Amino acid sequence: MTTVGLIGSGHIGTTVAQLAVEAGHQVVLSNSRGPETLTDTVAQLGPRAAAATSEQAAAAGDIIVVTVPVKAFPNLPAAALAGKTIIDTCNYGPERDGHIPELDSNALTSSELLLRYLPDAMLVKAFNNIYYQHLLSLARPAGAADRSYLPIAGDSERAKAAVSGFIDSLGYHVVDAGPLADSWRQATGTPVWGIPYGPYSNEKGQPVSEDAIRAALATATR
Numbered sequence: 001m002t003t004v005g006l007i008g009s010g011h012i013g014t015t016v017a018q019l020a021v022e023a024g025h026q027v028v029l030s031n032s033r034g035p036e037t038l039t040d041t042v043a044q045l046g047p048r049a050a051a052a053t054s055e056q057a058a059a060a061g062d063i064i065v066v067t068v069p070v071k072a073f074p075n076l077p078a079a080a081l082a083g084k085t086i087i088d089t090c091n092y093g094p095e096r097d098g099h100i101p102e103l104d105s106n107a108l109t110s111s112e113l114l115l116r117y118l119p120d121a122m123l124v125k126a127f128n129n130i131y132y133q134h135l136l137s138l139a140r141p142a143g144a145a146d147r148s149y150l151p152i153a154g155d156s157e158r159a160k161a162a163v164s165g166f167i168d169s170l171g172y173h174v175v176d177a178g179p180l181a182d183s184w185r186q187a188t189g190t191p192v193w194g195i196p197y198g199p200y201s202n203e204k205g206q207p208v209s210e211d212a213i214r215a216a217l218a219t220a221t222r
């Protein structure tokens, strides 16, 4: 059993939380407005879920999921996140986040930008390439023939191993897509981003093989 701290409890945060409680993990959710705004969400998730401040969620988690708009990176609880294994689900979108020159110029990936705000954390990029409804509906138990694959990227082999185990418990296999510097291959608009799992109009999505993920990563350009 893992305690998962969620910084951000929107579409992706609550979906990861739901899969995590179903897998027997504890979750501590947080958002920008405070734990009292998460009462209904926690009630729906059941006894393995709690709400807290972002600092408390960061402190409580064995694994932390940072799942916020990129424009919120400067407001994250960096001290409480030092030394933590963090899953970064975040995608950059100038229409939502405003223009960030290092990202517009491709000088940094959004995960490398996050690492600048959380220099003592071990980041793993994951879940950023799948629509939240597909993430929920495509989860499958170990051994299922139609289990899907998700790409992960990170600089710490230890953190990648921990995150791979966590993602496996949620119902997915992973493909190691390399270090954070290569995580642009799974960023917004790349072949592996959304498309393999099917159109958003079909909530069920379609299972995706290891070969399909590897091929999509290999054909990414920027």
Ligand SMILES: NC(=O)c1ccc[n+]([C@@H]2O[C@H](COP(=O)([O-])OP(=O)(O)OC[C@H]3O[C@@H](n4cnc5c(N)ncnc54)[C@H](OP(=O)(O)O)[C@@H]3O)[C@@H](O)[C@H]2O)c1
Residues within 6 Å of the ligand: 007, 008, 009, 010, 011, 012, 013, 030, 031, 032, 033, 034, 054, 067, 068, 069, 070, 072, 075, 076, 089, 090, 091, 092, 127, 128, 129, 130, 131, 132, 133
């Ligand atoms: N939606 C998808 O299917 C999807 C798929 C893959 C990746 N992503 C990416 O994952 C990230 C989250 O997406 P989403 O769709 O879940 O967004 P969302 O539904 O808009 O939720 C964003 C969450 O972040 C919280 N937040 C904002 N600033 C915060 C701060 N400073 N501290 C703590 N929490 C903060 C918000 O809290 P308040 O509501 O209290 O402000 C909210 O709970 C984004 O970067 C997105 O691009 C989304």
